[in-house]
Amino acid sequence: MTDKHIDEITGVETTGHEWDGIRELNNPMPRWWVYSFYATIIWAIGYAVAYPSWPLLTEATKGVLGYSSRAEVSAELTEAKAAQAGNLERIASSTVEDIMANPELKQFAIAAGASAFKVNCAQCHGSGAAGGKGFPNLNDDEWLWGGKPEEIYQTIAHGIRYTGDGETRVSEMPAFTDMLAPHEVRATAAYVASLTGTPSNPALVESGKQLFAENCASCHGADARGTRELGAPNLADAIWLNGEGEQAVIDQMRSPKHGVMPAWLQRIGDPVVKELAVFVHSLGGGE
Amino acid sequence: MLHQPAHKAGSVERLEAEPVNAARLRKPLYEKRRKIFPKRAEGRFRRFKWFVMLVTLSIYYLTPWIRWDRGAYAPDQAVLIDLAARRFYFFFIEIWPQEFFFVAGLLVMAGFGLFLVTSAVGRAWCGYACPQTVWVDLFLVIERFIEGDRNARMRLDAAPWTLDKVRKRVAKHAIWLVIGVATGGAWIFYFADAPSLMKSFIALEAAPAAYMTVAILTATTYVFGGLMREQVCTYMCPWPRIQAAMLDENSLVVTYNDWRGEPRSRHAKKAAAAGEVVGDCVDCNACVAVCPMGIDIRDGQQLECITCALCIDACDGVMDKLGRERGLISYATLSDYAANMALATSNGATAIDPRRMRDANGAFVEQVRQFDWRIIFRPRVLLYFAVWALVGVGMLYALVSRDRLELNVLHDRNPQYVVESDGSVRNGYMLKLLNMIPEQRRITLTLDGMPSARMRIAGQAPGDGRSFSVAVDADKITALKVFVTLPKDRLAEAEAGFSFKAEDLSSHERDIYRANFNQPGTAK
Numbered sequence: 001m002t003d004k005h006i007d008e009i010t011g012v013e014t015t016g017h018e019w020d021g022i023r024e025l026n027n028p029m030p031r032w033w034v035y036s037f038y039a040t041i042i043w044a045i046g047y048a049v050a051y052p053s054w055p056l057l058t059e060a061t062k063g064v065l066g067y068s069s070r071a072e073v074s075a076e077l078t079e080a081k082a083a084q085a086g087n088l089e090r091i092a093s094s095t096v097e098d099i100m101a102n103p104e105l106k107q108f109a110i111a112a113g114a115s116a117f118k119v120n121c122a123q124c125h126g127s128g129a130a131g132g133k134g135f136p137n138l139n140d141d142e143w144l145w146g147g148k149p150e151e152i153y154q155t156i157a158h159g160i161r162y163t164g165d166g167e168t169r170v171s172e173m174p175a176f177t178d179m180l181a182p183h184e185v186r187a188t189a190a191y192v193a194s195l196t197g198t199p200s201n202p203a204l205v206e207s208g209k210q211l212f213a214e215n216c217a218s219c220h221g222a223d224a225r226g227t228r229e230l231g232a233p234n235l236a237d238a239i240w241l242n243g244e245g246e247q248a249v250i251d252q253m254r255s256p257k258h259g260v261m262p263a264w265l266q267r268i269g270d271p272v273v274k275e276l277a278v279f280v281h282s283l284g285g286g287e
Numbered sequence: 288m289l290h291q292p293a294h295k296a297g298s299v300e301r302l303e304a305e306p307v308n309a310a311r312l313r314k315p316l317y318e319k320r321r322k323i324f325p326k327r328a329e330g331r332f333r334r335f336k337w338f339v340m341l342v343t344l345s346i347y348y349l350t351p352w353i354r355w356d357r358g359a360y361a362p363d364q365a366v367l368i369d370l371a372a373r374r375f376y377f378f379f380i381e382i383w384p385q386e387f388f389f390v391a392g393l394l395v396m397a398g399f400g401l402f403l404v405t406s407a408v409g410r411a412w413c414g415y416a417c418p419q420t421v422w423v424d425l426f427l428v429i430e431r432f433i434e435g436d437r438n439a440r441m442r443l444d445a446a447p448w449t450l451d452k453v454r455k456r457v458a459k460h461a462i463w464l465v466i467g468v469a470t471g472g473a474w475i476f477y478f479a480d481a482p483s484l485m486k487s488f489i490a491l492e493a494a495p496a497a498y499m500t501v502a503i504l505t506a507t508t509y510v511f512g513g514l515m516r517e518q519v520c521t522y523m524c525p526w527p528r529i530q531a532a533m534l535d536e537n538s539l540v541v542t543y544n545d546w547r548g549e550p551r552s553r554h555a556k557k558a559a560a561a562g563e564v565v566g567d568c569v570d571c572n573a574c575v576a577v578c579p580m581g582i583d584i585r586d587g588q589q590l591e592c593i594t595c596a597l598c599i600d601a602c603d604g605v606m607d608k609l610g611r612e613r614g615l616i617s618y619a620t621l622s623d624y625a626a627n628m629a630l631a632t633s634n635g636a637t638a639i640d641p642r643r644m645r646d647a648n649g650a651f652v653e654q655v656r657q658f659d660w661r662i663i664f665r666p667r668v669l670l671y672f673a674v675w676a677l678v679g680v681g682m683l684y685a686l687v688s689r690d691r692l693e694l695n696v697l698h699d700r701n702p703q704y705v706v707e708s709d710g711s712v713r714n715g716y717m718l719k720l721l722n723m724i725p726e727q728r729r730i731t732l733t734l735d736g737m738p739s740a741r742m743r744i745a746g747q748a749p750g751d752g753r754s755f756s757v758a759v760d761a762d763k764i765t766a767l768k769v770f771v772t773l774p775k776d777r778l779a780e781a782e783a784g785f786s787f788k789a790e791d792l793s794s795h796e797r798d799i800y801r802a803n804f805n806q807p808g809t810a811k
Contacts, residue, residue, distance in 0.1 A: 028318045029316065030518060031319040031320060103746070126702075128699075129702075130701070137702075139715075140707055140713075141708050237710075238709065239706065239708050282768075
């Protein structure tokens with residue numbers, strides 16, 4: 001410091017810094033303050049020895065106490081898993097009906113199923129389970145294979161048309177291009193369209209009804225309301241898996257689309273399938 | 288005297304050089320604390336301080352033990368901060384986390400209260416009510432009880448270590464530590480049921496956090512109240528620094544009235560007989576001896592002064608003995624003081640002449656400005672009071688008019704709607720019923736609007752579709768998954784929207800939540 005400045009009022013030297021004419025007095029520190037400062041330095045050295053602190057090229061010093069935040073997290077995760085263990089065991093040892101009957105267990109299963117759904121199912125069915133064209137909406141009340149908890153369980157466990165599972169649900173709609181002439185296909189589609197709306201050519205409906213009874217009723221039912229045993233969809237309601245309208249029906253009759261769902265029992269285990277079944281049932285369309 | 292060899296002038300060149308650490312420039316890096324041995328004061332301010340101390344310490348130590356019947360569903364403690372359940376109980380008031388603005392309001396009131404008090408009567412907070420002041424006072428009581436008053440303590444401090452000194456010191460610090468433990472202990476009782484926590488604490492079964500808290504607060508109480516005392520106010524607390532902005536020329540501050548005290552003299556009678564001018568101050572240093580901050584108020588306003596007014600008590604006692612008017616040291620405003628000083632020095636032209644202040648009979652002349660209590664009610668103080676009162680009234684209004692039944696609705700966003708097989712449209716909602724009283728209730732949940740809509744509550748027995756009765760637990764949030772369905776041919780009803788209405792039919796408390804209904808084409 002070159003030029004000293006003495007504060008007029010106190011007679012104390014200032015540090016020489018000045019902000020808007022305000023200067024800082026340079027009084028000596030209280031002793032306890034300086035000692036506290038030294039203590040913090042000693043503390044910092046001790047801390048650096050005891051805990052991970054110094055970054056090196058590829059890692060950091062470990063610290064003699066061996067503390068690590070990752071170990072802490074995994075300990076907490078283990079603890080959380082242990083806290084859930086009771087419920088998981090009960091889910092593993094109960095049937096889906098038992099879980100549905102026990103409110104506490106059901107709540108746990110719904111929460112666990114929701115998270116399992118986001119990992120395993122959302123890719124096809126969507127994160128809100130609303131599905132899309134060719135992928136069933138799981139919120140609504142139409143179920144190709146049944147909407148009771150145990151039926152949903154069966155579907156998830158063994159899949160749909162999944163060749164790797166012997167108990168998988170299988171059904172196949174034939175292509176009608178060989179069996180029916182194009183105008184017959186159109187007539188049948190007109191009849192199907194008439195069940196839920198107005199067909200493009202109402203004159204075709206009468207002949208279409210006859211064709212439907214001969215060719216389609218065996219699977220979709222005489223009233224076109226579908227058959228759960230065969231996974232045949234209801235054609236008389238507002239929900240369409242592969243597109244709505246006459247043209248979609250024609251397309252499906254000419255080259256049927258068949259969705260495939262993997263069997264999940266081997267992949268994620270029985271308890272998680274139960275949780276998923278309870279969760280899907282709780283979405284609002286469960287029976 | 289030795290004969291010095293004479294130098295010829297100019298033979299040696301004198302250099303203008305100075306060492307960088309010349310002795311006259313050297314300063315210590317730090318200063319050790321100078322010990323203060325406050326003498327016991329007696330008088331009206333000391334009595335008031337005893338009273339404030341009794342009240343504040345009683346409130347602090349006893350509040351957690353006040354019982355308050357809350358029925359079977361809540362702890363029976365009048366003041367409790369239940370962190371685990373996230374509830375704050377204060378006598379008949381129960382505060383939920385979303386009502387935390389009440390606490391914020393209290394803090395705003397505390398802030399403005401501090402401005403209000405400081406602008407009116409100076410640093411009254413520091414001098415009377417601050418925990419540091421109160422606990423230091425308490426620790427000083429112990430110190431005096433064991434070691435005696437100022438002179439005895441100074442002798443003991445200077446004495447060599449004898450068995451008697453060790454005994455006294457150990458006893459003093461032990462009692463201090465006991466007070467520290469009691470202080471930290473009282474703190475944790477605000478966060479749990481006091482009697483049961485007391486039992487488990489003594490049985491060493493309480494949570495580690497409890498012991499940690501008590502240990503830390505014991506240490507801070509002991510160190511701040513016993514060892515550091517005035518250092519906390521001088522070096523650690525920001526409040527003294529803020530004073531300068533809070534005080535104005537009409538605020539009350541403890542003032543040494545040198546316009547009547549100077550020139551001070553220890554031999555006033557002799558000096559007066561010799562015809563010298565003497566003021567009222569006899570330089571007995573009583574004001575310095577009693578000062579807990581160890582300062583001399585006669586040096587004028589200082590940031591260390593906490594305006595505890597003990598010097599006023601000490602000086603008034605001396606003035607009584609001398610048969611002089613009280614108030615040589617007094618609460619005075621800076622503007623009164625300046626006016627009196629101007630009178631005593633005839634506007635700074637001369638040194639202080641206390642004779643200018645008195646008439647022939649020795650009474651103060653009329654021009655001497657005495658404190659006028661009306662100055663307290665000046666616009667600035669009234670404004671602070673208005674803001675403070677406004678916040679308080681607003682909070683009281685919010686408190687008496689607040690809902691104890693609340694309904695929150697979360698509309699499902701994914702999917703935004705579901706088309707059912709019969710063409711009707713379903714929307715999902717998560718309803719949260721907040722029952723904020725410690726009693727179980729039955730709440731009736733009703734659809735308002737969309738006359739064709741039907742409601743279904745997951746996990747509840749089907750009702751009539753427009754209204755359900757739901758049991759809610761005491762002091763709990765009940766979450767309900769609700770599905771509302773509109774028939775295919777009535778979808779136009781959704782245009783006007785609808786409401787969920789939650790009502791307690793017995794008390795007619797209700798909360799209404801306006802909701803939307805999404806359908807194909809309207810979803811955003």
